[in-house]
Amino acid sequence: MAADFAGETALLYARYRRDLPADQTRALVEHLGLRADDVVVDLGCGTGQLAVPVREHCAGVLALDPEPGMLAGLRAGDVPGILCVLGTDRDLPELRRRLTDRVGVGAVLIGNALHWMDEPAALAGCADLLRPGGRIAVITQGPPMWLGPAAWQQSVRQVLERFFGPVSATCGSDSAALQLRVGTLEELGLDVQVATWRAEHDVDADWVIGHLGSALPAGALQVRTPGGPADAVGTALDQHAGPLVEAVTTTAVIARRPTKAA
Numbered sequence: 001m002a003a004d005f006a007g008e009t010a011l012l013y014a015r016y017r018r019d020l021p022a023d024q025t026r027a028l029v030e031h032l033g034l035r036a037d038d039v040v041v042d043l044g045c046g047t048g049q050l051a052v053p054v055r056e057h058c059a060g061v062l063a064l065d066p067e068p069g070m071l072a073g074l075r076a077g078d079v080p081g082i083l084c085v086l087g088t089d090r091d092l093p094e095l096r097r098r099l100t101d102r103v104g105v106g107a108v109l110i111g112n113a114l115h116w117m118d119e120p121a122a123l124a125g126c127a128d129l130l131r132p133g134g135r136i137a138v139i140t141q142g143p144p145m146w147l148g149p150a151a152w153q154q155s156v157r158q159v160l161e162r163f164f165g166p167v168s169a170t171c172g173s174d175s176a177a178l179q180l181r182v183g184t185l186e187e188l189g190l191d192v193q194v195a196t197w198r199a200e201h202d203v204d205a206d207w208v209i210g211h212l213g214s215a216l217p218a219g220a221l222q223v224r225t226p227g228g229p230a231d232a233v234g235t236a237l238d239q240h241a242g243p244l245v246e247a248v249t250t251t252a253v254i255a256r257r258p259t260k261a262a
């Protein structure tokens with residue numbers, strides 16, 4: 001499924017996408033070796049699912065995204081120390097020239113967004129921003145909800161495919177994409193490690209439909225149309241007895257710039 005992240009999609013994104021859980025944020029910050037005086041860049045920040053939880057662990061976050069609606073959602077949270085910038089991965093070289101020639105940033109985060117970019121160029125641009133010892137973290141929380149293994153998730157997938165056709169894209173969360181990223185980062189001369197964390201969340205039909213709306217162009221779910229996609233998802237979920245549990249695996253590919261040239 002494709003999203004343009006504008007309008008209603010951005011509003012739903014702010015409401016129905018979770019921030020990185022607190023325990024995973026602590027583990028990530030440890031892997032990043034963040035210092036209190038570090039600036040962090042969050043590339044493809046959305047409405048702040050990484051920027052907000054990481055903010056308290058560093059001096060400030062520069063949050064980049066090309067979608068004004070997403071940045072508006074992040075700004076609405078009014079978290080001090082997060083600077084929102086309208087931009088894309090293609091702006092990384094300019095960012096480097098303007099901001100980091102002498103110092104370098106402590107970390108660049110990319111959450112669920114690298115698959116929207118020219119991956120090798122974006123990762124090279126991120127590596128250029130780092131201070132010695134700084135790190136890139138490419139984070140996925142996948143697979144997408146509708147590709148999960150639970151019976152209710154399979155029902156959601158069936159409904160989506162009935163309305164929208166195949167929805168098999170993993171949004172960069174599959175193991176082939178991960179291996180490619182590890183290889184690209186190693187070729188850039190970075191030391192790479194991979195961490196995974198798992199969380200389980202109780203969800204309900206409202207959450208599932210809102211979350212799906214955050215992954216689709218505005219209006220695609222036709223929420224007020226009887227027999228439309230949102231209605232059909234609700235009906236399908238009604239068939240499942242007991243709580244709906246979403247198991248989410250977070251994968252972080254963490255790549256460190258060596259402190260001395262090899």
Ligand SMILES: C[S@@+](CC[C@H](N)C(=O)[O-])C[C@H]1O[C@@H](n2cnc3c(N)ncnc32)[C@H](O)[C@@H]1O
Nearest residue numbers: 005044045046049067070088089111112113116
């Ligand atoms: C699925 S959202 C991820 C948001 C958030 N980082 C998260 O972890 O949930 C993908 C984001 O990438 C942004 N994006 C798309 N193309 C981009 C590009 N070329 N450079 C930077 N961000 C981009 C979109 O506007 C969107 O906000």
